[in-house]
Amino acid sequence: MTTKELEKKANEIRQEVIRMFVAAGSGHAAGSLGMADVFTALYFKILTHDPKRPTWKKRDRLILSNGHICPVRYAAMAHSGYFPISELKTLRELGSRLQGHPERTRYSGFETTSGPLGCGLAQAAGIAYAARMDGARFRTFCITSDGEHDSGNHWEAVMFAGKNKLSNLTCFVDRNFIQSDGDTEDVMPLEPLKEKYEAFNWHVIDIDGHNMEEIINAVTKARMESEEPTVIIANITPGKGVSFMEDLPEWHGKVPNKEEAGKALEELKVAAKEIRKKKEDD
Amino acid sequence: MSTQVFKKDIEKVPSRNGYGEGLVVAGEKDENVVVLCADLTESTRSHLFQDKFPKRFIEVGVAEQALATIASGMANYGKIPFISSFAVFSPGRNWEQIRTTICLNDVPVKIAGSHAGIIVGPDGATHQMLEDIAIMRALPNMIVIAPADAIETKKAVIEAAKNEKPTYIRFSREETPVFTTEKSPFKIGRAESLWETKSPQVAIIACGSLVYEALLAAKELDNSKIETLVINCHTIKLLDEQAIIRAAKTTGAIVTVEEHQITGGLGGAVSEVLARNFPVPMGFVGMPDSFGESGKPSELLAKYKMKSVDIAKAVKRVIKLKTS
Numbered sequence: 001m002t003t004k005e006l007e008k009k010a011n012e013i014r015q016e017v018i019r020m021f022v023a024a025g026s027g028h029a030a031g032s033l034g035m036a037d038v039f040t041a042l043y044f045k046i047l048t049h050d051p052k053r054p055t056w057k058k059r060d061r062l063i064l065s066n067g068h069i070c071p072v073r074y075a076a077m078a079h080s081g082y083f084p085i086s087e088l089k090t091l092r093e094l095g096s097r098l099q100g101h102p103e104r105t106r107y108s109g110f111e112t113t114s115g116p117l118g119c120g121l122a123q124a125a126g127i128a129y130a131a132r133m134d135g136a137r138f139r140t141f142c143i144t145s146d147g148e149h150d151s152g153n154h155w156e157a158v159m160f161a162g163k164n165k166l167s168n169l170t171c172f173v174d175r176n177f178i179q180s181d182g183d184t185e186d187v188m189p190l191e192p193l194k195e196k197y198e199a200f201n202w203h204v205i206d207i208d209g210h211n212m213e214e215i216i217n218a219v220t221k222a223r224m225e226s227e228e229p230t231v232i233i234a235n236i237t238p239g240k241g242v243s244f245m246e247d248l249p250e251w252h253g254k255v256p257n258k259e260e261a262g263k264a265l266e267e268l269k270v271a272a273k274e275i276r277k278k279k280e281d282d
Numbered sequence: 283m284s285t286q287v288f289k290k291d292i293e294k295v296p297s298r299n300g301y302g303e304g305l306v307v308a309g310e311k312d313e314n315v316v317v318l319c320a321d322l323t324e325s326t327r328s329h330l331f332q333d334k335f336p337k338r339f340i341e342v343g344v345a346e347q348a349l350a351t352i353a354s355g356m357a358n359y360g361k362i363p364f365i366s367s368f369a370v371f372s373p374g375r376n377w378e379q380i381r382t383t384i385c386l387n388d389v390p391v392k393i394a395g396s397h398a399g400i401i402v403g404p405d406g407a408t409h410q411m412l413e414d415i416a417i418m419r420a421l422p423n424m425i426v427i428a429p430a431d432a433i434e435t436k437k438a439v440i441e442a443a444k445n446e447k448p449t450y451i452r453f454s455r456e457e458t459p460v461f462t463t464e465k466s467p468f469k470i471g472r473a474e475s476l477w478e479t480k481s482p483q484v485a486i487i488a489c490g491s492l493v494y495e496a497l498l499a500a501k502e503l504d505n506s507k508i509e510t511l512v513i514n515c516h517t518i519k520l521l522d523e524q525a526i527i528r529a530a531k532t533t534g535a536i537v538t539v540e541e542h543q544i545t546g547g548l549g550g551a552v553s554e555v556l557a558r559n560f561p562v563p564m565g566f567v568g569m570p571d572s573f574g575e576s577g578k579p580s581e582l583l584a585k586y587k588m589k590s591v592d593i594a595k596a597v598k599r600v601i602k603l604k605t606s
Contacts, residue, residue, distance in 0.1 A: 063355075104358075107386050113387045119351040119379050126355020126363075129340065130316075140476060153379065156348035175401075 004278055006212045009079065011038040014199030014241045016075040018090060018264045021255035024071075026091040027100070030238035031069035032177050034209070038143070038234055039076040045206065048138065051081035054109035059231040060138050061127050063112050064176065065120020065154075066145035067101040071193050073110075074098050080108050081207040092167045094215065100230040118151025120144060121171055125161045128169040131214040142171045145188075147179030150188045155200075162201035168221045175209070178239040178249040197231045241268055287461045288501060294457035298396045302327025303455055304439025305364060309335050309435045316356060317445055319366045320349045321417035325368040326396040326446040338604035339550060344500070346372045346479070348568040350391070357389035362443055369395025369411035369452050377417055384448045392442045393418075398428075398452040399491060399541035400569065400586060410574040411452075416546025418450045419519040426519035427470060428490035428540070428548075434516060437468040445470060450519075454541075454578050458491045473522035475576055477512035478514040479504065483604070484597045485511040485529035488539035489518060489548045492567070492588060496539045499593035510597060518548050523555045530562045535600045537565040539593055541583075544568040563603035565596035 001009065022134075030041035043049075047060045047207055066072055071091060080086045083097070090096035090109040099114030112123050126140035132140060149156055161169055173193070181187045197204045201282045203225045207214040214232070236270045238252065239245030245256075286292045289340055309315045309331055317331045318340045319437065342348050353363035365372060372392055374584055375382050384391045400410045418426045425447050429435040435453045441450040449470075467474060476493070477486075477500045488496035493514045500510045509527055523561040530536055536556065538549035549566040556562060574582055583589050 043448045103386065105386070112354075113382060116378060116382045119383055120352075121354035122348050122351030123358065123383055126352035126357075127359045128355075129538075131354070132354040133316075133337070153347040153351060156342070157352070160342055160348055160352060163506070249313040256597040 003276065006040055006274065007275045009044055011241070011268055011275060013040055013072060013079060014074045015265055015268045016079070018256065018261050018268070020071050020075065020088050020091045020140060022258055022261045023089045023114065024255065025172045026092065027071060028068040028253055029255045030176070030245060030248070031066065031174065032072035033245065034238045035072050035143070035174050036206045036240065037210045038213060039072050040173055041212055043080045043142065045216055046219050051077070054082060056134070058138055059177055061124070062142065063120050063124040063127070063142045064110070064114055064140055065104060066117060066148055067114030069174070070102045070125045073102065077109060078225040083107070089094065094100060103266060107218050116179065117145065117148035118153040121154055122160070123155035124176040125166055125169060126158050128161070128166045130162060132166070132168060140169050142169070142242055143174065143186070144173045145179070146176060146184050147187070149173070149190050149193070152190055155240045156275055158200045158202065166229045167226050167228055169209040170219065171231045173231060174235045174236050175233050176236040178238050178252050183247050189243055193233060201228055203228040203230040204233065205230060206233045207235065209236040210240060241271060243267060283467065287497065291373055292459045292461065295460050296433040296446055296455055296457050297429060297432045297435040298327045298455055298495045299455035300429070301396065301451070302330035303392055304436035305331035306334050306438050307366055307436070307440060308506060311440070312362060312443060313361045315359060316340060316363065316555045317364045317366060318349055318353050320344055320346050320372065323369055323397070326394065326535045328366040329360035347379050350376040351383050352562065353391045354383035354387055354389055358387065362390055362392070364392040364394055364439070366394045366396065368394045368409060369398035369414045370409055371419055373414055373450065374411060376500050379448070381421055382513050383423040386419045388423050388444050389448065391448055393450045395450065397451040397455040400574045400582045401491060403456065403464050403579045403582060404576050406576040407573040412541070412543045412574065413546070414468045415518055415540070415542045415548060416550070417552060423448050424519055425517065426598060427451045427517050429453060429516050430456045430490060430493035430514050431458055431462055433460055433464060433466070434463045434468060438470070438516070441468070441470050450562040451488065451577060454491050459494045461494055461497065469606045471520040471522060472516045473513050473515040473517070473525040476514050477510065478481055479509035479511065482511040482533045482603055484535045485513060485530065485533045485599030486537045486539060486593060486597065487513045487515045487526065487548070487552055490541050492541050495588065496593055498590035499597065502594050503597055508597065508601070509550065515548060518523055521551050521555065523559070526552055526555050527559050530556050530560045535563045535604045537593065537600055539567040541588060544566050544570060563600050565600040567593050567596050
C-alpha cells in the first residue's frame with residue numbers, strides 16, 4: 001500500500017472502531033483511535049503475515065500488551081481478512097470471539113491473552129528468545145501503553161531483552177501521556193523514557209505515531225539493528241481524529257454515545273475526503 | 283513401596299533432587315524442554331539441567347513475574363518451559379501472571395514450587411509456603427501435583443513435560459524418606475492406595491511429604507487394632523474423584539493430611555467431592571490457619587500437629603464422629 005492508501009485505511013479503521021464502540025456500549029475509546037495509524041501500518045505494510053493462515057509458523061508475531069485497545073486490533077485484522085468485518089459488531093457480546101480483552105484461546109490470531117497490564121513485553125521477549133534458539137527468522141512486535149510502564153513486570157522484561165540482545169524484538173510504546181487516573185507524568189512520571197530504555201541497552205527511535213512514513217521507517221531501522229532490541233516511542237494523540245476526544249484523559253476508559261459517535265463519524269468522513277484529495281506521494 | 287519403608291534407617295533425599303533429575307530426563311526426551319530460573323538455580327536443583335543443557339537454561343534474575351511471563355511466551359512459541367523458584371515466590375508472587383498468561387492463555391508452562399511447606403524450617407514463616415495448593419487449584423486449566431518423595435517428584439516432572447497443560451508441582455527442600463520405588467505406579471490424576479486392610483474404618487488421604495507420616499500413623503493404628511486405608515493423592519487438581527468416593531464408601535470416614543493450610547488445600551478438595559457425592563465425617567491434618575516460624579522441621583511438624591501421632595489422633599476422633 002502507498003502512504004496515501006494507508007492513511008485512507010487508517011481512517012476507515014477509525015470509523016470502524018467508532019461503530020464498534022456504539023455497538024458494544026463500553027470500552028476504551030482514546031487508545032484505539034490513537035493507535036489506528038500504527039495498527040494500519042503493521043497489518044497493511046509491515047508484518048509478514050497471512051490472514052488465511054493465522055498460525056503460519058513463519059509469521060511475524062504481534063503481541064498486544066495493553067489489551068484494552070483491542071478494538072483497533074480487531075478492526076485492523078478484520079479489514080486485512082482474518083475474519084469477517086461483520087463479526088466486529090459482536091465486540092464484548094456473549095459468545096463472541098471478540099472479547100472485551102483479547103483471548104488467544106478464542107482465536108489464535110490474537111497470539112496472546114492480554115488486558116492485565118505489564119506482561120506483554122515479557123511474553124514477546126519469551127517468543128523472541130525461543131525463536132532465536134531455533135534460528136527462526138520472524139520478528140516479534142509488542143505494543144505497549146505508556147501507563148503500563150509503571151509496572152515492574154514490564155521493566156523486568158526490558159532488562160531481560162537488553163541482557164539477551166534480542167534484536168529480533170521490537171516494542172512500540174503508545175506514548176499518549178494519559179492513563180486512567182490522569183496525565184502519566186502526574187500519576188508516575190516516566191520521563192526521561194528514551195534515556196531509561198537506552199540505559200537498559202535498547203535501541204530507541206522516537207517518532208510521530210501518526211506519520212505513516214515515520215512508522216514504517218522506524219521498523220526498517222529496527223530490522224537493521226543486530227545488537228539490541230528496538231523500542232519505537234510513538235508519540236500519539238489519544239482520541240486522534242475526533243476533535244472532542246483528542247488529548248482528554250476522560251476518554252481513556254469510555255466510549256461515545258450514539259450522538260457523539262455520529263459527530264465523530266462526520267469528522268472522520270470529512271478527513272477521508274481530504275486524504276483522497278491529497279497527491280499521491282509514493 | 284520400598285521394602286525399607288518402616289526401617290529406622292530408610293534413605294532420605296530432598297524431593298528437590300528428584301526435580302533436578304527429572305528435568306534432565308525430560309530434557310533428554312524432548313529438545314523443546316527449557317528451564318528458567320529466578321536466581322535459585324542450585325537451591326532448586328535446576329543446575330543439573332543447566333550443566334547438561336546450558337543453551338536451554340535461562341536465568342531471569344530475582345524477577346518471578348518475568349519468570350512466568352517469559353515462560354508463557356516461550357510456551358506460546360512451542361517450547362515446554364519449567365520455571366523454578368521457591369513456592370513462596372512462584373506461584374506466590376506471580377499468581378496473576380500465571381492466571382492470565384499461562385492458564386487463560388492455556389500454554390504448557392510447568393511451575394516448580396520448591397521449598398514448599400513448613401519443613402523448610404529455620405528460614406521461618408516468610409519462606410514457608412503453605413497456601414500454594416489453595417491458590418493454584420482455584421485456577422481453571424491448571425493441574426496441581428504434590429509428589430510424596432524424591433522418586434515420585436522425578437516421575438511427576440517427566441510426566442508433566444508430556445501433558446501439554448499448565449502444571450504446578452510443589453516439593454521440599456528437606457530430606458524426606460524415599461519410600462516409593464522406580465517401579466511404583468505413577469500417573470498424573472490417579473491416586474494410589476499404599477496401605478490396605480481387611481475392614482478399614484477410616485481412609486487417610488495424604489499428599490506430599492506427609493504421605494510418609496500417614497503410613498507411620500497407619501502402622502501405629504494397626505498395632506492398636508484400628509484398620510485404615512492410606513491413599514497417596516499426589517494430584518490435587520485433576521483429582522481422582524472416583525478413588526476418593528470409593529474410599530469414603532468403603533470406610534465411612536476420611537482424614538486428609540497435607541503440609542499446607544487446612545483451608546483450601548487437599549482437605550478442601552476432598553471435602554468438596556464428598557459433600558457432592560457421598561458425605562462422611564472428616565478430619566483434617568494440616569496447618570491450622572496460622573503462619574509458621576523458625577525451627578527444625580521435626581519440631582515444627584510436632585508443634586503444628588502434622589506428625590503421625592497427630593494423624594492417629596485425627597483418625598480416632600473421626601471414628602467417634604462416625605458412631606455418634
